[in-house]
Structures are given as structure tokens and as C-alpha cells.
Amino acid sequence: MFGQLVTRLLPLVPKGIVRRVAMRYVAGEDLDAAAQAVRNLNGRGYLATMDILGEDADSDAHADQTVQGYGAVLARIAADGLDSNISVKLTHLGIRLDPDRAGERIRALVGDAKERGNFVRIDMEDSSLTQATLDVFRALRESHGNVGTVLQAYLRRTEQDARELAAAGANLRLCKGIYREPADIAFQKPEEVRQAYLRTASVLLDGTTNYTAFATHDRTLIAALEDMVTHRAIPRDRFEFQALLGVPVEDLLDDLVARGFRVRWYVPFGREWYAYSTRRLKENPKMATYIVRQMFSPRNQSAS
Numbered sequence: 018m019f020g021q022l023v024t025r026l027l028p029l030v031p032k033g034i035v036r037r038v039a040m041r042y043v044a045g046e047d048l049d050a051a052a053q054a055v056r057n058l059n060g061r062g063y064l065a066t067m068d069i070l071g072e073d074a075d076s077d078a079h080a081d082q083t084v085q086g087y088g089a090v091l092a093r094i095a096a097d098g099l100d101s102n103i104s105v106k107l108t109h110l111g112i113r114l115d116p117d118r119a120g121e122r123i124r125a126l127v128g129d130a131k132e133r134g135n136f137v138r139i140d141m142e143d144s145s146l147t148q149a150t151l152d153v154f155r156a157l158r159e160s161h162g163n164v165g166t167v168l169q170a171y172l173r174r175t176e177q178d179a180r181e182l183a184a185a186g187a188n189l190r191l192c193k194g195i196y197r198e199p200a201d202i203a204f205q206k207p208e209e210v211r212q213a214y215l216r217t218a219s220v221l222l223d224g225t226t227n228y229t230a231f232a233t234h235d236r237t238l239i240a241a242l243e244d245m246v247t248h249r250a251i252p253r254d255r256f257e258f259q260a261l262l263g264v265p266v267e268d269l270l271d272d273l274v275a276r277g278f279r280v281r282w283y284v285p286f287g288r289e290w291y292a293y294s295t296r297r298l299k300e301n302p303k304m305a306t307y308i309v310r311q312m313f314s315p316r317n318q319s320a321s
């Protein structure tokens with residue numbers, strides 16, 4: 018209750034305070050910091066996917082800058098020998114401004130990644146973009162193999178999408194879904210979403226040439242997924258687990274890595290950290306307590 022109240026008041030909390038708490042979810046503001054974070058994760062047996070924070074480019078120049086930024090990330094991954102791919106949002110490439118130009122930008126990025134032997138994951142955004150994202154993904158898959166996208170278990174359409182895409186051998190991340198969606202298109206209750214996740218996972222694991230990334234921090238779900246892959250004897254190179262940097266599941270993921278599973282952290286970085294981290298903070302009401310503590314800490318009072 019207290020946590021929910023603070024969460025609603027988050028926009029009123031001074032940015033400096035949110036920053037201090039939120040930085041656990043972000044590798045840093047620049048590529049050097051992100052590369053260092055990935056190097057550390059790789060050293061512990063993890064894979065990574067690097068994300069430049071930001072969405073909804075508000076101009077062509079902004080969207081072009083996103084492409085350049087990701088070009089630098091791909092070059093850095095290659096130069097430093099990092100075990101990482103990249104995750105990209107189509108709104109960050111300007112799909113809401115001009116879908117054709119955004120299509121050219123993602124094509125250029127996937128082409129660049131292909132030349133470097135790397136891979137691009139297209140993140141899934143809200144339901145106004147589900148079909149457009151899948152269309153872009155399908156078109157790119159025909160010309161380039163090194164691209165994947167994301168399915169959100171909470172969407173009622175997802176099981177069917179999974180069936181079609183699994184049959185086509187797609188590389189898909191499966192997550193619960195983060196955006197607020199209406200009941201006619203999305204399951205609302207946590208247990209319904211969890212069951213939908215498991216049904217979709219089952220569909221994806223029925224495929225024979227596709228690859229699945231199970232993105233969740235839900236320990237019950239992870240245990241059920243591990244049972245599912247073990248029971249069906251799915252080869253370890255046909256799936257992986259994924260988590261967001263900063264979410265406290267290392268104990269579980271370290272154990273998965275120790276037992277030979279592939280595990281990848283989503284590593285966001287960049288100056289546009291505010292929207293991303295407040296989303297993460299809203300998912301975790303316990304963090305609200307830390308924010309209040311920071312607001313009333315002597316260090317903060319003297320700084321303000």
C-alpha cells in the first residue's frame with residue numbers, strides 16, 4: 018500500500034534521487050561502462066544483449082543517431098570480443114514517424130550485424146505495434162537470418178503467433194509483457210499470464226528449427242520451464258534464459274549457468290535512463306522504500 022503510493026508519486030521525486038536508486042538497472046551512461054558490464058558478465062559465464070536506452074525517436078535525426086549508436090555497439094562487441102548481441106526498439110528507429118524509413122534503418126542494422134556475425138533482437142512494444150513489428154521481423158528474416166523478435170504471453174493472440182513463427186523456425190524471446198493492455202486483447206490476472214506463458218512456451222518447444230529465449234524473473238515459471246525442457250529432452254542449444262540487469266535473481270541464474278544452461282542478461286545503457294528505470298521501479302514496489310530512504314538521508318538533504 019505504502020509502496021504503491023510512493024510508486025504513484027515517482028514522477029514527483031527529484032531525478033537525482035531516482036537516478037541513485039535506478040542505476041542498478043542500467044550499466045551506465047556510455048558504451049565504455051556497458052562494455053565493462055558485459056565483460057564482467059561474460060567472465061561469469063553469462064551472455065548479454067546490449068540495449069541503448071530510448072524509445073519514440075522524435076525526429077529523423079534522432080532515429081539516425083540510434084542507428085549510429087548501435088553501429089558503434091556492434092563495432093565494440095567485435096573489437097573487444099564480447100559475447101553479446103543487441104536489442105532494438107522500432108520506435109527508437111522512428112517507426113511512429115515514418116515506418117518505411119524505420120524499416121530501412123533496422124535493415125541497415127541487421128545487415129551490419131550480419132557482416133560481423135552478430136544478431137539483432139527487435140524488442141516488442143505496446144499492442145499498437147505488435148503486427149507492424151512482426152511484419153518487419155518476417156520480412157527481415159527472409160533476407161537475413163540473424164534477427165529475432167519478442168512475443169508477449171499476456172496477449173491473447175500470442176499462442177497463434179507462436180504456432181506460426183515456430184513452424185517457420187523463428188528466434189523468439191518470450192516475456193510476460195510490460196505495457197498496460199485492455200482485457201479484450203490481453204490477459205489481466207497474473208496467474209492467467211503465467212499459464213499463457215507456459216502454453217506458449219510449450220508451443221515454441223514443439224518446434225524443431227526455432228530458438229527460444231525465456232525472459233522472466235518469475236522463479237515458479239523458471240522452475241516449470243526447466244522441468245519442461247528437461248522432460249522433453251530439448252537440446253541446450255535450442256533455448257536460453259534471459260533476465261534484466263539489476264533484478265535480483267543472480268542466485269538462481271548462477272545455478273543455471275553452473276548446470277550448463279545458456280543465460281543472457283539484458284544490459285541497457287545510455288543517457289535516456291529515466292523512463293526505463295522508473296518502469297523497473299514500478300515493477301518492484303519494495304524499491305519505493307529505498308527511494309523514500311534516499312529522500313530523507315542526510316547525504317541527500319545536504320546535497321539539495
Ligand SMILES: Cc1cc2nc3c(=O)[nH]c(=O)nc-3n(C[C@H](O)[C@H](O)[C@H](O)COP(=O)(O)OP(=O)(O)OC[C@H]3O[C@@H](n4cnc5c(N)ncnc54)[C@H](O)[C@@H]3O)c2cc1C
Pocket residue numbers: 139140141142167169190192193194195196232233234235236259260261263264265282283296297298300301
Ligand atoms: C530479458 C528481458 C527482455 C524483455 N523484453 C521485453 C519486451 O521486448 N517487451 C515487453 O513488453 N516486455 C519485455 N520484458 C519485460 C517483461 O515483459 C516483464 O514485464 C518483466 O520481465 C517482469 O515479468 P516477470 O516475468 O519477471 O514476472 P513478474 O511476476 O513481474 O516478476 C517475477 C519476480 O521478479 C521480481 N521482479 C520483477 N521485476 C523486478 C524489478 N524490476 N526489480 C526487482 N524485482 C523484480 C518480482 O518482484 C517478482 O518477485 C523483458 C524482460 C526480460 C527479462
